[in-house]
Amino acid sequence: MNPGDDHRDRELDAAWRAASRDEPPSALDAAIAAAARRAVNAGPRPAHAPRAWWPVAAAAVVAIVGIGIVEMTPPEEVTPTAMTPAPAPALVPAAAPPATAEPSPRQDTTGSDRAASHETRERAPSRSTEPARKAVRASPSSRAGAVPSAPEAAGAAAKPGHPFPALPSDASPGTNESTPAALSADRFAAAPAAAQARQEAAATSVGASAQQAPAPPAEDRRKTAPAGAAGVLAARSEPAASNAPAAVAKRAQADQAAPADTQPLTVDAWIRLIRRLKTEGKNDLAAKELAAFRARYQERADTLLPADLREAKP
Amino acid sequence: MRAGADSRDEDLMLAYAGGNAAAFDLLYARHKGGVYRYLLRQCRDTGIAEQLFQDVWMNLIRVRATYLPSAKFATWLYTLAHNRLIDHHRASGRVTLVSTDDGTHGEVVTSLPASRRNEPESRAANRELGARLQAAVAALPAAQRDAFLLQQEGGLTLEEIAALTGVGAETIKSRLRYATAKLRIELADLRGELREDTG
Numbered sequence: 463m464n465p466g467d468d469h470r471d472r473e474l475d476a477a478w479r480a481a482s483r484d485e486p487p488s489a490l491d492a493a494i495a496a497a498a499r500r501a502v503n504a505g506p507r508p509a510h511a512p513r514a515w516w517p518v519a520a521a522a523v524v525a526i527v528g529i530g531i532v533e534m535t536p537p538e539e540v541t542p543t544a545m546t547p548a549p550a551p552a553l554v555p556a557a558a559p560p561a562t563a564e565p566s567p568r569q570d571t572t573g574s575d576r577a578a579s580h581e582t583r584e585r586a587p588s589r590s591t592e593p594a595r596k597a598v599r600a601s602p603s604s605r606a607g608a609v610p611s612a613p614e615a616a617g618a619a620a621k622p623g624h625p626f627p628a629l630p631s632d633a634s635p636g637t638n639e640s641t642p643a644a645l646s647a648d649r650f651a652a653a654p655a656a657a658q659a660r661q662e663a664a665a666t667s668v669g670a671s672a673q674q675a676p677a678p679p680a681e682d683r684r685k686t687a688p689a690g691a692a693g694v695l696a697a698r699s700e701p702a703a704s705n706a707p708a709a710v711a712k713r714a715q716a717d718q719a720a721p722a723d724t725q726p727l728t729v730d731a732w733i734r735l736i737r738r739l740k741t742e743g744k745n746d747l748a749a750k751e752l753a754a755f756r757a758r759y760q761e762r763a764d765t766l767l768p769a770d771l772r773e774a775k776p
Numbered sequence: 777m778r779a780g781a782d783s784r785d786e787d788l789m790l791a792y793a794g795g796n797a798a799a800f801d802l803l804y805a806r807h808k809g810g811v812y813r814y815l816l817r818q819c820r821d822t823g824i825a826e827q828l829f830q831d832v833w834m835n836l837i838r839v840r841a842t843y844l845p846s847a848k849f850a851t852w853l854y855t856l857a858h859n860r861l862i863d864h865h866r867a868s869g870r871v872t873l874v875s876t877d878d879g880t881h882g883e884v885v886t887s888l889p890a891s892r893r894n895e896p897e898s899r900a901a902n903r904e905l906g907a908r909l910q911a912a913v914a915a916l917p918a919a920q921r922d923a924f925l926l927q928q929e930g931g932l933t934l935e936e937i938a939a940l941t942g943v944g945a946e947t948i949k950s951r952l953r954y955a956t957a958k959l960r961i962e963l964a965d966l967r968g969e970l971r972e973d974t975g
Binding site: 470471474475477478479480481482483484485486487490491493494495497498499501502503 | 792795796797800801804808809812813816817826829830833834837838840905906907909910913927928929952956959960963
């Protein structure tokens with residue numbers, strides 16, 4: 463008995479123990495004991511149950527990561543042909559002749575479609591095949607035929623002597639002026655016209671004032687003004703820079719230089735040129751220049767020419 | 777952990793929490809009667825007592841992993857039973873565990889049946905010692921009965937009862953003193969029978 467239990471009555475305690483002997487029913491005992499065993503037996507299961515899901519969870523994680531990698535991979539690495547923007551190479555056949563040493567397998571439309579489909583299936587049996595095929599079919603350039611895709615063109619450009627150089631991808635489709643061949647053709651076509659206009663202007667100015675020297679003939683001016691043609695050729699050799707600011711500035715410089723070179727020579731300058739040619743021993747050129755001078759000024763040529771050149775006959 | 781008949785309650789409970797079902801059987805055999813009687817004397821209904829008894833043990837099974845042997849197992853077990861009983865009283869709308877600690881408390885608690893000492897029929901019916909004693913305990917104020925039953929059925933000390941009920945040890949001592957005094961009065965005419973039974 464505890465020290466604080468001095469109030470206890472032993473007789474009362476004994477009487478209570480004798481009187482209070484109630485016990486729970488045996489069915490209740492069995493139920494509680496069964497529940498206790500179930501709890502113990504079922505206890506370890508939750509600890510092991512998740513392990514059964516580990517392989518499934520691991521497989522799911524691997525699948526998700528794989529799908530994520532495929533999704534994050536740049537599409538051109540998966541299907542290089544299929545994901546190429548189609549309009550870019552549409553400019554090539556318009557500017558360049560299709561003459562080529564290698565026969566193009568895409569010369570006809572249906573054949574190219576079939577070849578593209580077959581090629582796409584072989585290269586990328588992924589789900590991007592169908593959109594790629596649709597992109598090829600939807601492209602007007604592919605319907606026009608004879609249009610290699612940009613990677614093919616780039617690959618062809620890597621081959622020596624291929625007629626289609628790789629084009630910059632930002633070339634604006636449908637604008638022939640921006641293509642190098644069209645640009646050079648325009649410039650070649652515009653050069654004689656400009657010379658003709660300049661010649662006419664010079665003739666009128668000479669007619670108005672006899673003090674101003676007449677412009678030389680157009681053929682001669684073309685000879686004496688090679689810088690403009692060189693500028694055009696330079697522009698032709700730089701197709702990719704046709705839209706660049708540097709190229710535009712270079713073209714502007716060439717346009718400014720051309721009138722200066724093709725400016726009609728004054729009488730004195732022309733005479734100095736003839737004398738210099740003679741001095742340098744270029745008698746043929748000097749004779750040609752002298753003949754041109756005489757053809758230009760005709761009756762007044764003898765009055766304008768100095769005495770040493772006046773006697774010289776072409 | 778090995779569970780034997782001589783093992784302490786705390787060790788048996790730890791063994792059961794570790795998965796030893798036999799330890800639970802030993803614990804249950806030791807304490808099932810006391811807990812059942814504690815509940816039965818408090819609610820005085822066999823059906824309710826059995827339901828509360830099952831709830832207490834199922835609760836013990838459920839929270840076995842949280843048991844810490846910092847206190848005596850019996851204290852922890854009767855705390856579960858005490859709390860379950862309070863929940864039952866609250867749910868039934870009866871508040872019986874009123875505090876009657878001061879010496880001026882009334883003899884009659886409204887939630888308890890009146891003493892049947894003066895009822896001839898009851899006297900005749902409770903001739904048997906056990907029945908008289910149980911009736912006397914049932915007639916006690918709830919707080920005194922609770923302390924008495926925790927002491928008698930649970931074997932708890934004053935301090936343990938005080939810790940379980942959340943009141944001071946002196947209060948528990950007072951409650952037990954009042955309860956004992958009342959039982960002696962109730963059973964005064966049977967003191968000879970008591971001596972014969974216990975002697």
